[in-house]
Amino acid sequence: MSVRPPTLREKRRYLLARVDPAGTNPDPxxxxxxxxxxxxxxxxxxxxxxxxxxxxxxxxxYAILRCRRGAEPGFAIxxxxxxxxxxxxxxxxxxxxxxxxxxxxxxxxTQGPVPKNEVTATSYQFDAxxxxxxxxxxxxxxxxxxxxxxxxxxxxxxxxxxxxHATTISDGL
Amino acid sequence: xxxxxACVYPYPAGDSSVRRLALEAHTCGFDxxxxxxxxxxxxxxxxxxxxIFLTGISAREVQARVKKSKGTGTVVCVSAGDNGFxxxxxxxxxxxxxxxxxxxDKKAFxxxxxxxxxxxxxAVDIDLFPLIFGRGHFRQKAIHRYLDLMVLHRRFExxxxxxxxxxxxxxxxxxxxxxxxxxxxxxxxxxxxxALAGVSQVTAFEDTAVKVIQ
Numbered sequence: 001m002s003v004r005p006p007t008l009r010e011k012r013r014y015l016l017a018r019v020d021p022a023g024t025n026p027d028p029x030x031x032x033x034x035x036x037x038x039x040x041x042x043x044x045x046x047x048x049x050x051x052x053x054x055x056x057x058x059x060x061x062y063a064i065l066r067c068r069r070g071a072e073p074g075f076a077i078x079x080x081x082x083x084x085x086x087x088x089x090x091x092x093x094x095x096x097x098x099x100x101x102x103x104x105x106x107x108x109x110t111q112g113p114v115p116k117n118e119v120t121a122t123s124y125q126f127d128a129x130x131x132x133x134x135x136x137x138x139x140x141x142x143x144x145x146x147x148x149x150x151x152x153x154x155x156x157x158x159x160x161x162x163x164x165h166a167t168t169i170s171d172g173l
Numbered sequence: 174x175x176x177x178x179a180c181v182y183p184y185p186a187g188d189s190s191v192r193r194l195a196l197e198a199h200t201c202g203f204d205x206x207x208x209x210x211x212x213x214x215x216x217x218x219x220x221x222x223x224x225i226f227l228t229g230i231s232a233r234e235v236q237a238r239v240k241k242s243k244g245t246g247t248v249v250c251v252s253a254g255d256n257g258f259x260x261x262x263x264x265x266x267x268x269x270x271x272x273x274x275x276x277x278d279k280k281a282f283x284x285x286x287x288x289x290x291x292x293x294x295x296a297v298d299i300d301l302f303p304l305i306f307g308r309g310h311f312r313q314k315a316i317h318r319y320l321d322l323m324v325l326h327r328r329f330e331x332x333x334x335x336x337x338x339x340x341x342x343x344x345x346x347x348x349x350x351x352x353x354x355x356x357x358x359x360x361x362x363x364x365x366x367x368a369l370a371g372v373s374q375v376t377a378f379e380d381t382a383v384k385v386i387q
Contacts, residue, residue: 020343041308077353080346081305091343094350127184139196155189155342157196 011069014056016104017079017092019063021142021153023135026085028058034085035065039078051075056101062108063092064101072097089153124161126154131161175204176348177372179270179298180224180250180336182209187340194342195219202348207248207336207372222372226272228252232261239267248372250298253277256286263290269375270334272298274322275315287325296332296371297322304354305337305344319358333364334371 019026026034032055039048051071056064067075079092095111098104124131124143131143131154139158145151178198183191191208195216198206205220214221225247227235235251242249250270251262255278262268263286271290274282274297282297290297299322303315326333335351337344346354352365360368 041312073353073356076350077357080350080354083306083343089341089343091345093347126190140193152188154184155193155197157190157192159192160190 010052012052012066012099013069013072014098014101014104015065015067015072015075015079015094016096016098016107017063017065017094018061019058020091020093021089021135021155022061022137023142024085024088024090025060026058026063026088026090028055028063030086031055031058031063034082034090035079038082039075042078042081043074047074051078053078059105059108062095062111064104069099126156126160126162133161174366174370175220175373176202176369177205177207177222177334178203178337178345179207179248179296179334179372180209180226180272180300180338181206181345182338182340183211186210189340189342191221192216194345195221197342197345201345203369205372207250213246222246222248222376224248224250226250226252228273232258232265235262235268236265239265243267248376253281256281256283259286260289263295264293265295266293268295269372270296270298272336273300274298275300275303275318277318279318279321282322282325284325284329287329287331291329291331294332294375296334296375297326298334298336299355299368300336300338301346301351301354302336302338302344304357305346316358323359323364332371332374333368334375335365335368 035053035055039051039053051074052068053075054066056066076094079094082092096104096107124133130146132146133141133143135142141156141158141161143154143156181194183189183194186209191211194206199217199219205222207222207224209224209226211221211223213223225242227238239249248269249267250272251268252273253259253271259282263271299319303312307315337346339345352362355365
């Protein structure tokens with residue numbers, strides 16, 4: 001099938017979204033299923049067909065999504081109802097809408113990757129329980145509870161964390 | 174006018190500390206948050222307002238709890254129940270917000286309760302949790318309740334508040350996203366702005382409730 005001339009092609013809009021929490025890096029296919037489920041559950045099959053949602057690429061923390069021109073507001077609402085991607089809790093924060101993918105890629109380049117701090121101390125604790133740092137960017141720290149079961153991801157700040165020194169342990173080394 | 178999220182549950186009820194919630198709320202465009210079981214504080218320019226969330230108790234017990242919390246600067250929120258309960262709570266001085274209308278019975282919040290809420294400046298909360306996390310019947314029911322609520326709001330003009338009721342930073346939404354979600358049940362940008370300022374409206378009313386007439 002020959003390619004249509006530009007005047008006969010459907011006009012599309014591209015959305016740039018940041019995937020939270022940092023470091024999730026979802027598979028584009030999984031993200032597509034999550035987006036499609038979000039659109040269909042909110043607006044139904046008819047609107048989803050008219051909207052033509054799609055995931056173009058996932059580049060690090062950012063995802064480029066596509067929809068038909070004029071459907072961006074509805075698509076953005078549907079994106080704000082996405083809470084999981086393959087059972088992993090995520091949130092999509094829409095940063096920009098554009099007519100070209102290239103301009104969104106430029107935007108990603110100007111924003112750059114989410115700046116990460118280096119983990120300096122070996123052990124931290126929160127609320128008197130040891131935790132493992134998984135992401136640290138600026139004041140924000142994501143940690144995992146240490147334990148055999150019920151380990152969950154906690155979202156904290158640097159002020160919430162305490163460094164475990166030998167002197168702070170009751171039977172310190 | 175402060176843009177406020179009327180309900181968040183920080184750690185230990187949720188997985189995010191109150192500092193982190195405040196940081197994220199700041200990036201989402203909020204000026205303050207109402208947090209459960211948290212002392213009043215200011216973090217990174219975000220006012221953290223302590224909130225009391227009362228669920229499953231009688232109207233008399235609500236009055237007793239309101240008396241205890243009087244003058245402490247807390248926002249008292251009560252979950253909606255049956256029709257009689259909602260009328261009693263909406264007319265109780267010191268109750269700031271009537272919550273969970275989306276979970277209540279269809280006729281639980283009627284025109285009489287709406288009039289009482291408007292006279293007493295008691296806000297009715299629009300909880301975004303069922304819209305964001307709900308699917309199917311749960312979300313449809315919430316949208317239907319909010320559509321009905323907006324009809325009563327336009328007629329009686331009682332205050333509204335908007336809350337995310339989130340236990341995680343991932344459940345917070347930006348003001349623009351909230352505007353989009355609220356457009357599902359007919360709220361425009363002005364309505365959303367007013368509703369986001371609803372907490373400051375009901376708490377300011379309490380401060381100026383007694384007027385000296387000479």
